[in-house]
Amino acid sequence: MTESGNSSGSPRAQETSLCIPTSLHARAKRRIAVLEEEVEILKQDKVTKQRKTTYYVSQGRAIRRMVALYTPIEDLIAENDRHCEDGDSDATIEQDRHQRGYIELSKTLPWIHQKLTSLDHEESEDMLRKGGVDSARGDDTGTLKELVASWVNIDCHPTPLIRTDDKHHRGFVNDACGRMLCPAEWRWDDPVVRAGIRDRTTAYIVSENSWPLFMYEGYEASVKNLERGLMKSKLLVMGFKAIFTSPSSANEADGDSPRDCLHCLPSTLRFLPLTMNLTLFLLVRFALSNITSWRTVDADFDYQLFWNNIVDFFEDPPGPAARARVHALLEWWTRQVSDC
Secondary structure (H helix, E strand, O other): OOOHHHOOOOHHHHHHHOOOOOOHHHHHHHHHHHHHHHHHHHHHHHHHHHHHHHHHHHHHHHHHHHOOOOOOHHHHHHHHHHHHHHOOOOOOHHHHHHHHHHHHHHHHOOOHHHHHHHOOHHHHHHHHOOOOHHHHHHHHHHHHHHHHHHHHHHHHOOOOOOOOOOOOOOHHHOHHHHHHHOEOOOOOOOHHHHHHHHHOOHHHOOOOOOOEHHHEHHHOOEOOEOOOOEOOOHHHHHHHHHHHOOHHHHHHHHOOOOOOHHHHOOHHHOOOOHHHHHHHHHHHHHHHOOOOOOOOEEOOEEHHHHHHHHHHHHHOOOOHHHHHHHHHHHHHHHHHHHOO
């Protein structure tokens, strides 16, 4: 017995195989509408993904500002893994620095490991190394390039004034910038010192092993006590506020604004992260120099070694008295940025 319902020759099969002629133009319009809808869905998915990645890129910007200026973040994570497996009994000075950097990383971005697991390779790479991490320093140097010149013009009244849009006439060729960059143990007003620095004679090599005057309160240092006033300059305080709050808030370092800065600061900045200071010192030094693009070595001055010296000053003080002075210095900084 034949089952007519399953036969291709049945009336039902013949009925469904037929098509009702419609306008070619109408069919094309409907197909275009479907495709446009699919494209719109894809666009929305892409925007959602871009927003997610952009958010983590912006979060990654904090790494260079608040955690480590030079060390790759992957090295910090790897050092923590090594620390967990092998302990710290045989750790080198560099490994100890990396571990302290990792601890600061986990405080600054406590979600980082969970998010790196959920992001794909391209997104995580962008967050850690490319769009976020590397652009932060470029933005900060651009911000301070003009502002530092303006502040030095106001404080030092150089003739001629320092151009805010040009770095070629800064550095030691400029008397005002040269004074700020001069090592604290030398007197810039001494023509022998000034000429020796500019000529890079062996007796006056400016290296990362000296504290420059721009880091001192009143831009003056005591040869008998080189820690007095160190890292308390108005230039540093204004630079901090320009980068971590807003350029206009830098005026508050001079008491020009009646606002209570504590209410203007993000909550994460009310307890001053150490590395924010460390990054700032290098950025201000770069703004005073005549080099036009960021590089690790400027003549005889190595920025990375300078960074390490500052890290050691804060994190590895030699004894309880030095630790107490560092603690007092950090408390001073917290007051400067949270109380006008």
